[in-house]
Amino acid sequence: MKVAVIGGGIAGVSAAYELARAGVDFTLYEASHRLGGIIETVRRDGFVIECGPDSWVTEKPWARELAVELGLESEIIPSNDQQRRTYIVQSGEMVAMPDGMRMMVPTQWEPLLSSPLFSAEAKRDYLREPDQADELKAAVPESDESVASFVRRHFGDEVAATIAAPLLSGVFGGSVERLSVRAVMPAFVKMEREQGSLIQAMRKVAQESSAAVFTTLKSGLGTLVDCMVATLPAASVRLGDAVAGIARSGKNWQISASSGATEFDAVLVATPADVTRGLLAPLDAGCDELLAMEASSAIVVALAFAPEAAATLRIPHGFGFLVPQSFEREAEPQLLACTFVDQKFAHRAPRDGVLLxxxxGGEAAPRLLDSPDDGLVELARQQLSALLGSLPEASFSVVRRWPRSLPQYAVGHLERMARLEERLRGLPGLKLIGNAYYGVGLPDLIRQGRAAVRGLVFPSLLSR
Ligand SMILES: Cc1cc2nc3c(=O)[nH]c(=O)nc-3n(C[C@H](O)[C@H](O)[C@H](O)COP(=O)(O)OP(=O)(O)OC[C@H]3O[C@@H](n4cnc5c(N)ncnc54)[C@H](O)[C@@H]3O)c2cc1C
Structure with missing residues (x-):
């Protein structure tokens, strides 16, 4: 069996790693000159700077399992949850989210009731929610709804706008009015179905689990990619080799890439949704509409302050802040969020250094994608100074642009994915993996990439 993997982000590299482990002949095509896609770690002067994802969600096991399998157990580190405090910017000030919040759900009353983040009315809405468990359970809608509508049913308008919107925009870069609750918050939907009240359900979860919320690697997530890549036969990896077309050739698939055309028994398409859409269009026009999705862009501006420069900084304790976004197209570009990296994780900055x-993201990012690095650094510095006090010159900065990198799972996403799978049955041996379908987080993508290979290879071994 010979398999083509198109796209060398975490989904494609995980698939290639699994193919190598199974001893299957494969070619991994990657358009750029490096593997990892949105995962990129820059290491400089004692700083470990993540240009894309900085961690995975601990409760999803697949990234950790992979790291252990790769011999990286001693590299695995938790987020510093004793420092875990997130601020929301309100009227130009950073206001701490109350302790004990799990997303927008409080697990303790006292910090919530004494928090200046919410009005008395919002606090009343929170207090009422557990008493409405039966009504909420009975009122679960038949079909999908937006995250905003789900949150409003439990906690009212203010909570949806003040806290759900910036939290979700921080992860997906999109509007909670459009995001599908079933696709992006399945655990919350399950809690509602089973218990009605999210507060009651989340209190049980909080009592049962004391694990840190996020997990990463000491030397950065690039190590996870590097260790997988080290197991791949060099001849199987084609960098700078963009795939331009996929065509049926009898029972096989013909891949046309910059380097020429080759035939394969099976194809795993691990490219971003826009590229996948273009590749599938000649094969099945029906997939086109199902793959057409909004995607948000992100720009990361990392500012590294060596100990001398950091001495004058007064960064509050916590993981960072989120800024509620204006979705008006003309609004001034605004920061979406900032992480206080050296507080969130150990091993990210030299002693007494600071990494921001x-x-x-959101509506602002597309307008900024063409700005030069200097301009982006200056814009970030100005907006950070307004919240954190004046910033000294950074010792160095790193800027990365990720255009249309985060697909938006709009209301009805899972039904569209079911229809897409139905259509793909007409293209046997071709599978889609990547962040456009069943989760944008690293654990989900690792699980998908590896499972897709098992789905291809095991049936083929059995039929021998
Ligand atoms: C700023 C940012 C922060 C994030 N933070 C987190 C986080 O902390 N935790 C988390 O779990 N997730 C996070 N995410 C989400 C996560 O990083 C992504 O969903 C994930 O990395 C996407 O992986 P992928 O393999 O699906 O796609 P990609 O990484 O986009 O890889 C696709 C690859 O396909 C290649 N390609 C494109 N066209 C072709 C072609 N024609 N031929 C061959 N190759 C092609 C591209 O060059 C690219 O390498 C973050 C995302 C962003 C943008």
Missing amino acids: RAFF
């Missing part, structure tokens, strides 16, 4: 990672 600012993000632009």
